Amino acid sequence: MTFALREDRLFRRLDAVPFTKGPIRALIVGLLAPLEGRRLIEVGSGSGGVTVTLAEALGPRGELWALEPSPEAFGLTKENLRRFGLADRVHLVAEAAPSGLTSLPAVDGAFIGGHGPHLESIVETLWEKLLPGGRLVLSALLLDTALAALKLFEERGPTEAWNVFPARGRKLGPSWAFLGENPICLVWCDKKPQKEEQP
Amino acid sequence: MTFALREDRLFRRLDAVPFTKGPIRALIVGLLAPLEGRRLIEVGSGSGGVTVTLAEALGPRGELWALEPSPEAFGLTKENLRRFGLADRVHLVAEAAPSGLTSLPAVDGAFIGGHGPHLESIVETLWEKLLPGGRLVLSALLLDTALAALKLFEERGPTEAWNVFPARGRKLGPSWAFLGENPICLVWCDKKPQKEEQP
Amino acid sequence: MTFALREDRLFRRLDAVPFTKGPIRALIVGLLAPLEGRRLIEVGSGSGGVTVTLAEALGPRGELWALEPSPEAFGLTKENLRRFGLADRVHLVAEAAPSGLTSLPAVDGAFIGGHGPHLESIVETLWEKLLPGGRLVLSALLLDTALAALKLFEERGPTEAWNVFPARGRKLGPSWAFLGENPICLVWCDKKPQKEEQP
């Protein structure tokens, strides 16, 4: 039996490449579940933490396209997928968004983990790629990104957001402490479902 | 397309019955994913927030047994499952744990959302019901429960924990604020997989 | 013996008027300490929570000018000061900033708890009122305010900020839980001290 959420310490990491910690990866899976057999796009795979977690949760019938323009981060994503035996399950695209998105098919969901200067056109392009009823999720460490995403998403549909502050349990002597990780903003928006699907 | 995480405001709630908010439900799904087709036990369904979310994520091939001894909470769980069209997908058991667990089959995962005075024997019984490689997860609002769970779990296997403080985005005039929800401890432990499954 | 931090439940409050909870008031005192005998300006006193706490910490030799343009909030600040026997210690000004600031003297510190549409000119005016070495502190619930303050402050001097998620202990049966309050951003900046004071 395998769980999608692998321990942070099992990933290869590099100082300069962002890595999304366990609690935030779990929240992203929780926001996009049920994942099995679905199709997703990830923009900005960074160290591949979210890529690995989504690939495992999508299962062998799912499909994931992950874009990462930095050669260093691209290599790290590839290595972490290989480390967990998931290299065959992800279409890795060594290109920046939005240009690298053009040829991709329509998807059930999309996740923006990193973006560079073109957030607005990335959101615009991903929104077009989303099937009716699909969900767009973004995670932000930067205040500017959170605020920009809130404004771009709420123009498109009903937008929700969380700011989550996680701490990780650590055994210290005979007791336990919780050690703080970075608070992260998650912002998401759902595309209107087709008429016959509406409640 | 349906996502397992429904908005908090869509659930029926009663003042006296605990309700697990969205971010914590998302974390529980993230810790137990992939869920499709699996078998789970939930102890203490409360308002049915986690029950609804897990039932949706398990899909039609999954199975969920949910125990809730309080008639008021039991009725609320039932009503919330019905509200989301999931009544047929869950075996609701109007009994307390551990006695209500005896006749249940072996499962892939178990979640303790509420427990009463018998946490130790509940953990013991659920641990026996877990298949090799299965995962036991508990959520705690109370400090005593978190500490007791950490100590009971770490006797059984490698134990991890998060303390997560979520805040929910709210549009206030032209801007956004984050409104705090209760910090919750999540504690989990995996049962050793069978030899041939080990990496 | 009196402590400046009074319990939240002792204040009179109204639904429509913002109230700064205990942990945030404690942080504001901690950022401005030592307070005894100093002179301060508060912009946007709201319910008077911070006003009461600062007035107590400033002691009888300190001076505090508190501006609040809303008649409802102004009345509430006045009532809360009276409730704690501090009415004589604060100059309450029923005017908006920055216009209400013009006639005020130079001060050791200033706190912005609320502002309306003129944040930039409020910061500009308060900065001029600050004595060399003085400190300007702002608290923000809104993302836009936090970001605007960070940008306005860092143009003036070395700027620091915290985002703090507080939870309050509550006895539940024989145990304790922590109930979440709103995460708040605190941003502050110090005016350069005069040459002879520099380390």
Next chain:
Amino acid sequence: MTFALREDRLFRRLDAVPFTKGPIRALIVGLLAPLEGRRLIEVGSGSGGVTVTLAEALGPRGELWALEPSPEAFGLTKENLRRFGLADRVHLVAEAAPSGLTSLPAVDGAFIGGHGPHLESIVETLWEKLLPGGRLVLSALLLDTALAALKLFEERGPTEAWNVFPARGRKLGPSWAFLGENPICLVWCDKKPQKEEQP
């Protein structure tokens, strides 16, 4: 003009010696204010972070006795006090509590930052040293310590607690992020004031 809260980066630190970060030091000052001219005891000064902050806030007329049995931590506290020009303002006691407390005078407040195996007798002894109306504050990183303190304090008087998750602003490129620090529990209890002081 000097503020009691010095920047974390200005302190000397050692890996093995606990250091209380800025937001928690600010909360401790906020809980004990007004501090000027008061008398305090600190048990377990660690790196001296709280010692320096309290010494500055107490002013030249206040008095602080700080106990620290570990030679390494004792030296670090001493060095940090010297670094901020506060060495003359604190009675450093190189002894463990409760034995090191016996000869100390009655005080207005006490803070427990570290304790070892004798928390119960430390609380008992400090409680006797507290003047009527005085306040006892404890900070805890460990779950066991928080729970033990809550239970020891509530036997003595009305007890309050916060669990605070702080994050620190950091400029990243043109924007700001908040980087998580450890969540800390603060527990406090006030000794009954003498009859004539009661409201």
